[in-house]
Amino acid sequence: MKLTEEQRQAVQAAGSVAVTAGAGTGKTELLSQRYLWHLQQASESVSPLEIVVLTFTEKAAAELRSRIRKAVGNKWPDRSDWLAEVEAAQISTFHSLCARICREHPAAAGQPADFTILDDLAGKLWQQTVLTAAMQELDPSCFDVMDYSEWRSLLETLLDDPVRSQALLAVESEQWREVLAQAQRDRLQQIQQSSDWQAAIEDLSGASWREADALSDQIQQILAWSDTLFDPANSNWQATYDEFIKLKLTQAGSAKNWGSADTAKLLRTQCKVLRDRLRDEESLLSLRPNEADDWNRDQRSRIYEAFETVLKSIDARKRQDRCLDFNDLERGAVRALESEAVRSHYQQRWRYCFVDEFQDTNPTQSQILQALWDPQHLILTLVGDEKQSIYGFRGAATQVFRNWQQQIQQHQGHIVTLSQSFRTHQTLLETINQVFEPVLDPYQPLRSDRQPPHPLPPIQQLVIEPEEKDSLEQARIQEATAIAQQIQTWIQQPLLVWDKPSNQHRPIAYGDIAILCRRRAPLETVYGEVLNQAGIPVLVNGGGSLLETPVGYDLQALLEFLVYPSNDLALATLLRSPAFGLSDAQLYQRAQQGKGWWSHRQERPDPAFAAAIKILEGLLRSRFLESPLRLVQQFDRATGYSAVLASLPQAQRLLADWQALLTFLREQPQAHDLELLLRYWKQLQQAEVVLPRPVLEAGNAVTLMTLHGSKGLEWPVVIIPDLTAKPRSQAETVLFDTELGVALRQPYVKEQAAAYQFFKYRKQQAEDAETRRLLYVGFTRARDLLLLTSPKSAEARSPLDLLAPGLEQAAIQPLDPNSGTEIAVTATLPTADAPLFWQSTAAIAPQYSELSVSAFADYFRCPALFHFRYTQGHPGAIDGEGAGTSDRPLQLGLLVHRALELDLRQPEALKPYCAAEDQDLIPQALQLASCFATEPVYSAVREQAQQREVTLHLELSSGLVLKGRADLVGADWVLDFKTDQQPQPENYQLQLWAYAAALNRPQAAIAWLRHNQLDWIEIEFIPDQAERAAVQLAQGDFDPQPGLCCQYCSYRSICEATSKN
Template sequence: MTAQQQAISASGSVLVRAGAGTGKTYVIVERYVELLNRGLRPLEIVAVTYTERAALELRARIRTRVQQTHGHQPDLLAELEVAQISTIHALAARICRDHPAATGVPPGSSVWDEPDAQLRKGQWLEDAMLQVELDPFNALGYSRLRQMLEVLHREPYTAYQALERAGSSWEALIQDVRAEAWRDLQERPAWVAAVTVVSTDYGRDDDAIERSRRIAVQGLERIEAGEPLTGAGLLATIRLNGGKKAQWRDLESVKAALKTLRTLAGAPLLTMAYGVADEALRAELPLLSSAYRRTDDVLAQRKQRALALDYADLELYALNGLQQPDVAAYYARRWQHLMIDEAQDTSPVQAELLGLIGAHGDLTVVGDDQQAIYGFRGAGHNIFQEFEERILTAGGTVVTLQTGHRSRVALQERLNIGARAVLGETARPLTASRTDGEHWPTSLMGLIDASGNEAEVVVTTLIQLLKEGRPIKDAQTGQERSLRATDIAVLARRWSDLNGIRDLLTEQGVPWVMAGGGNLLETPEARDTWALLRFLADQDDSTALLALLRSPHFSISDPQIDRLRQDHTPGEAWWLTCGRSRDPIVQEAVQILEQVLREHMRLTPRRALQLTERLTGYRGALARWPDAERHLVDLTACHELVETLQAPLQDCNGTATRLTRLIQAEHAILRPPVRSSDAVTLSTIHGAKGLEWPVVALVRIDGAARAQPPALRLASEFGVAYQREGEETAGLYTLLKETGRQREEQEEARLVYVGMTRARDYLICSSSRPAAPAVQTLMQAGILPSTATAEDAPH
């Protein structure tokens, strides 16, 4: 019996570890049919997955398979159409609809879409802060307190749990985590090897390195005696200067060992301590907690009056309902089996909600902890393991799928090496089932260009592959054919990392399409829209005016702007400077803007945009750009966004303010996709999850995005902490910062793994930073070359 068959036919509950390309959707569909064969009805089975796209695909595949196995049974098929096969949020909405009184949902409420939710919550938070007492503002300052509250309101479930732990047993917690970190360190091979060297190699008494070695031995003795902070302090004083080779068996090895001990013992988790800063933080946190609870109450009241819910509200209301005995009993009678897809992406509140739903029935949990990449959205890093423990405790089955059906043998072997390089000992190698393509060219191309021309190297390689007509396996027909543009995807961590690729593909005449759209707010059309609205709201906004003049509305060149600057009087609004200009192009721009200013008060903001575009020929200018269709689709999407933002007052000032808040909050609004029959796909790795292509180019593999540090850090198991200005770092803040950093680094490694495993036939990994740690790791594994170009790149 294969692992897939074992997972499908398992009695009771089952957890399925499904690596990339091992056929997890096939298992879920066949498991669903198996449950029907055992006598369950579709209305007794709940299946949840991560996205609406995945839910629609799952329902369609189940429907097709049920028709194949059960024939045309109208009652069964009709029941299947209304069965709960959906996202978790749709499931939560169902519970709130079924039991509005028990869940507490105000009658007539509707669910916000994400941009609207972000916008309104930002506005209402400002209003709510007016009802906070003065003490939190005096202690933290307005701007800082607002930033902290924004972080807490982003994850209300975790925020309340973390605030409840505020100040509780911090000292014991810090000591326990520190002690565990020391135990882990003393088992690390690098530490053990270094200890062995400094304990067995000796120099003369007057040798500088011998003095450092003895200090290290004293430090190690203090650590063994249960005084790790004293020991770490001694190791921190080690000096590596001096030393005479003739007096040592291997001086360089001793120096390397001393450096290893000093470095490893200086890790923040090993040296953190509870102190004065923690006491000050403990005294201040009740003020933050009071401000958060007050603003949360005000936001809840505003939402109730507006009859509006966001996704976090849906989850919390549904959880509240399921905690009522009568609601729990209702679903225990109705739902006998719960199927969870992509379980590694489940958040703590979602895990608790699903746990209550599945408390009285069996579970089918499918996922891959190697592909957990949504920690930034609140997904719990250890929830998949908790599902596994629950199922094993209940006598269920755990199955690991180890046969990969996506990548051909040659590529899968290299992917196994890459997985081990980025994931370490936790990596699970897969055996490829595909035996085709044995005589095709090499499956992996590593590209490094330290000169900074990474995009050029990647695009040149892709074009060469297209010219060669590299053989690939057609996913639809299963037959070999030559490579086409539509078979290629370029993936990166961030949309901005794809800009250079996009521009070069355009220059070379290679069509491309953004999968998932990217962020609409980062497009030129959004920036031009923002500039126009800001100018119409305030003619003294010179930054907006200059951006508008440079835009395709007027296309005023930098030399013309420089000439304007010569006429500009310091402190004067640029609008007045433009009015005095004798440049005919500037004069024409002023005349058009004056006409729009005269008429915009009677127009909605969207109508004002359309008037300006008609007078300036903006849309026609975009139509002449390369990839015109992409820009015109983005412009339409910007108009639709303004339509949403302009309510309720229909004025440019309010609309500009709302759009500014979205942009400054770095909110992401997906661009609508542009359909193309044969184009290279550009996507973030997150957007590519669950998808596959014959050729994948994974670019900028050298490291993670460097985000601004959050205003505060929180974890439900530890509490809440922040860095107090001008003071030493609290031990709890160090704990939260370091555990958070470790989780982020692990997630970054998994992100690389997800990107690599999207490829079916060929994988290109590229970087322009050969010295980056992630690149060095992949170099050592042979995934990236140690020279300027890869030997196996096409020529």
């Protein structure tokens, strides 16, 4: 790729450079070429190990490493040493860099040398647990100010970024007063210099009348107020302001006295313009310190003390547990880099440093970079775009990039702006420039050499004007219908778009279109549903949590029901899910009976519920026997759940989410216990942990995505809907300001502290600024055409309102909402009788990174058995004799293990672990358990036993992790209890080897409780076989291994290998 002149300036800059890279201007190519330039200029004297490249996600770091590896390999194919060093170089996230600093200098970082890193998920759950204990150390008087939940919410927010929080709480408590006074003066100056104010004052100043009247008096008063209000020497300007905004406008002014009725009307209008202009700024200009500010000042110190108490307690627990989360890595790096020796170490190691997406840098990361930077020895390349800074909620601050640009200039560095877009055609870019020039400040326009593929206006607007009686949801449905009509019109015309790979124009396809929305909720529930009904294929992609998907809610309901069958809400959720498809009307009729649904299921049998009851009863019988994953797979097979998903709109999305949830269940350490798993699930929800949904290829379908999720992507046609949705307003107890610190909302007072109101005002300003930048990101995703839609006219602070100055300047006229192809959209209801069949509809091939030891033992014995049981979730069947084999032997084994684990000796103690229909097994289970406690054959292992039920994990060289629990562990052996009818040690060799290897024990034994027999198992030859089996599993090898075990296999009637033999 040939570099533009702007790119060449950045690539060949002699010193540090800060690059503003607009959307689609080729920043990734610039980064790789700048990397090559450093290697080329320094030649033999530089190594890739001396070049640091930083970004913000593991995915972005991997892509940058790949791009750099390819560029170095293409330019210097004989430099295998450089290619090897690129693999080892620090091309990573900021957090990985911080982890390196903490590991290499643990003492300076104040961290243990052998710490483990908690990822986002584990870190949030760990913090939730320890925060509860830490809050018990708070002074009880704290709760006079805020209740427990408010304190907890505040502390969670502060703990999200402890470095920033400590800095905020240390800000001089009265600094806000000076900033408020200056902000008010600045705003008055802006008002005075605005064109509408100047025009109104000019009209009023030039007015003349024959005789004084109410209008002339009002004009003279306004002109006097204006002089007083804008007088810099007037310290009492707010008194004038208060009078001005309370002005009652007169309707006086006769045509005779003023020359004409139009003149009088114009002057009255200008009086109103001036008063209303000041009223619009009341949230800022009316603020003045009050008594509540004294209370606020006192509470800030209390918050500081409470935070320090909690942080100290949590840090002590982390040292004890030897674990760090991502925030601790940043804190540790900041602390380590305060040491001159540590700074010198890295300044000598690294000569060049790149930071991509610099606009997303937070103040703590900036502090780390500042400590590493020695302008004489480290050359920086910072690439970002302030206009695309959209992660303020994560701590990113636009001011950080500005400050670094100034620093680089002060040290004779270079500032380069990339303005040529390789994505969008010139006509669309010109219109985007017109829209955002008055909306974003500062704004750097973009340009392009590509011409448009059609004469249509590049930005189109569609505003739906609903009836007054229509709700917002009804208006959104009308908006979505209009979008569907417009899409069908484009497809039928057809609209021409630019094909990037071939560099030619071609007819549009559904896959060329993306609908980007600020919020995720209406994407699936409104726009996706309406487009599906119109016959338009759609795919919801990017962002969101698996726990908050339709299939996530269904799975949670299943877990809830299996743990608590009396939970009517969970049962109702299951019954109306795709698994059973019962209608709301049927559920309502059942609810009218006024009794618990499950406990009274047999009193008045309902045929509509019969199939569901049979399936759920079967699952309840197995809940103490099978793992949660197996229960879910059996539920899927019995109900045809995934098969029904495959027939629904957005089937690809639903099935991908379902398979991702199954993978999640498979990998959890709690996966052996239903109740533990459900508790863990709820902890994830409480901590607001996001389990990422799998990203799918849209193919020939319209992509539905959030604006945040669209960053870095592009489509020929982009639609941005719901532009009149206002931000949610809430009365927050505590407000944070990156410059001014913290302010509290005082309960039970009429007027809040001016500090709190000022912080709220600044927060709204920052949110509005970020919304404007987010809209810019959305606009610049389009290559050829952009459609803006809204379900009603603009309201204050809505995106459409924020865009209004730019849309007016670009002269964008709304389309006729009825101009598209007419389509019929009707509501769809779930069917009353969902099919009860099973088929394999996996959207994603199963990948096993973790397995239970027993599951891997099944694979070791026969891959086909494993595939039936764990991949497909098939319950098994014996030659058509019924649904599966009897589970009573397995239930007996489970009861024996429970009795031994918990030392239970009485029937009543064992009943809670047994389904009602299997309680006749309890005496036999207790008898078998007592054998181990009394029989002489077991006396040696009884006496030497050190631990019971030891949790273990074993990582094979292939990366597969095996998890399990050993029944009994001695100093040099492990032992497993078995209740089989016939001893068959060969079936358990791998299981016993895995237990022994994981616990570093050389011997393994089985206690056959039915036979009073103790066998020591040969395990020496197992490791190589296990490693080979793990590789085969990773390759997806599920070929059967026929043998004697086939005659006992519950899958023999459906296995091809058995039928052939």
